[in-house]
Amino acid sequence: MFVNRQGNKLTRFGVRYLLKKHIGAGARATRTLQEKRIHRHSLRHTTAIFLLKAGADFATISQWLGHSSLNTTITYARADIDLKRQALMQVFPEILAPPRAGHVSSTTINIVDWLKRL
Template sequence: MNTLHPPSDNPAEQRVFLNDRGTPLTRFGVRYLLRKYVDMAAGEETTLAEKSIHPHSLRHTTAIHLLKAGVDIATISQWLGHSGLNVTMRYARADIDMKRQALEQVFPDVMSSAKDQTIIAYDGGMLGWLRRL
């Protein structure tokens, strides 16, 4: 039992993630566990070995999924503990699916012809690029 972090009867003070010694999981512990399981998964999915996956990847992925699910940016910002909405707005700018949806609303005639096509390099100007999204 760790005397630095004795268990509390107050649910708001109880730790959710504990290590194998029963003490609060640190950022180093999270990094260790993530690396351990990414390495294990890379044995079956070899592309994982080429990726740089770290604890912040989990925060970013969670924020993107929350945005896609329709959670408002202010709630996501508070949940992630960001200092302001501008920090969280990076996630909104980062997701190509959300960009595609916005373009479909503004240019439905252009975007409807581009569905189920792959993105290729093309020197056909802006409309050509939009058609290939």
């Protein structure tokens, strides 16, 4: 899918080189990038999360990433708080809905009791 400047398959060493090169350039422009630890696996993880958010199924993502087991791919879903929030919003939309501007609810929700009911 990706080739190097000789037209051959891009190796993991080539990916590492390009990533290091572009992160270095980005870190000079954006100081917060200097503090980040970004590696090749970060690209795989980020891609998997974006595919999940776009609605791709686990089997497709698993094949695309070359995982030997579907369980490996499912770990990406555990790591993403946005996916968890979306799942809870489908079940409890009134609890997790953002408050309306200028409106304070008179009913207080005990979050511990609510979590125990899950």
